[in-house]
Amino acid sequence: MKQFSNISTIIFDFGGVLINLDLPRCILNLKQLGIQDIEKHLSNFGQKDFFLAFEKGHIGVEEFRQEIRKSATLPLTDSQIDEAWCSFLCDIPEKKLEILTELKKKFRIVMLSNTNPLHINVSAASEFAKRGKTVSDFFDATYYSYEMKMAKPDAEIFIKLLEDEQVEPSQCLFLDDGLKNIEQADKLGIQTYYVKENEDLEFLLHPDTFI
Numbered sequence: 303m304k305q306f307s308n309i310s311t312i313i314f315d316f317g318g319v320l321i322n323l324d325l326p327r328c329i330l331n332l333k334q335l336g337i338q339d340i341e342k343h344l345s346n347f348g349q350k351d352f353f354l355a356f357e358k359g360h361i362g363v364e365e366f367r368q369e370i371r372k373s374a375t376l377p378l379t380d381s382q383i384d385e386a387w388c389s390f391l392c393d394i395p396e397k398k399l400e401i402l403t404e405l406k407k408k409f410r411i412v413m414l415s416n417t418n419p420l421h422i423n424v425s426a427a428s429e430f431a432k433r434g435k436t437v438s439d440f441f442d443a444t445y446y447s448y449e450m451k452m453a454k455p456d457a458e459i460f461i462k463l464l465e466d467e468q469v470e471p472s473q474c475l476f477l478d479d480g481l482k483n484i485e486q487a488d489k490l491g492i493q494t495y496y497v498k499e500n501e502d503l504e505f506l507l508h509p510d511t512f513i
Contacts, residue, residue, distance in 0.1 A: 303505060306493050307513050310473045312405060312506075313463070314441075315454075316415035318479035319497045320402075321394045321429065328390035335386055336375035348416075348480075356418045359448035363419055384420055391425035399433070401503055402440040408512075411440065414463055414476070416447040416454050443467065455482040460490050477503075 317323050325344065332340045343353045352369040355361045361369070367383050405411055415422075422437075430436050437444060445463050447453040452462065464471060471491035478484050479497045487494050497503070505511055 303508065303510060304495065305511060305513050306475050306495075308473055309409060309475045309493065309512055311410040311412060311467060311469050311475070313412045313414050313474055313476040313492075314402075315476075315478040315480070315483070315497070316413055316417060316426070317391065317421075318499075319477055319503075320398050321426065322392040322500075323390060324392050325390060328386065331386035331389045332370075335370075335378055335382060337370065337373045338375070339373070348482075354453075357416050357447050358453050359451045366418070366420075384424060387420055388425045391421055391429075394429050395502070398503060399435075399440060401506055404507055406440065406442070410442045410467070410469075412463070412467065413437070413441045413444045413446075414454070414459070415445070418448050422446060454478070454480065455486040457486055457490060460487055460492065464490075 314320055329340050329344065343350050348354075349357050352361060352366065356366045367378075367380055370383050370387075371378055402411060417426075426437065430439070443466075445459070445466075447459065450459060450462060452459040454460075464474070467474075472493065475493045475495065476484070476487045477495045477497050478487070479499070481496065484494045484496050
């Protein structure tokens with residue numbers, strides 16, 4: 303078992319670490335809207351072109367929808383676009399929310415996510431709302447790429463987070479399912495854990511994990 307020492311802050315990625323993703327479903331739904339070359343723009347570990355611009359906050363929701371319409375062969379409503387795009391995100395397992403709740407009693411819990419306002423304000427918000435909760439019930443702070451105008455794996459987003467949190471890199475544990483993101487955090491002196499697909503994260507509650 304991997305152990306971590308002197309941790310005060312735990313930084314979680316969101317998609318693929320806490321909330322389950324279904325990229326094939328999202329791609330299928332977008333193709334059904336008449337966007338046939340969608341795979342060249344999207345992957346579980348990074349977006350390209352106007353999808354990346356959306357994630358970095360360089361374009362807003364309306365501009366994103368217009369870019370989707372330019373790529374489509376069918377006339378599309380806002381709700382059709384939003385529903386297809388938000389099908390990327392699925393559910394948050396109840397056990398992971400229980401883990402966050404327990405960890406929050408001992409550590410500062412932070413989210414660092416490459417994301418966009420539709421995924422956060424529609425998919426994520428509705429997932430927390432199912433339980434009568436909001437994201438702030440589980441996280442002390444959230445850092446979203448579209449708000450910060452920067453994204454992982456660039457060093458600047460990690461540096462900004464550390465500055466805002468006023469914490470030393472060595473006192474942070476960062477969990478992510480993207481190897482490039484993990485490698486960048488390692489370079490900055492942050493303790494890291496690479497999350498495998500469908501990993502349940504129960505090791506975080508083991509008494510020997512934090513020493």
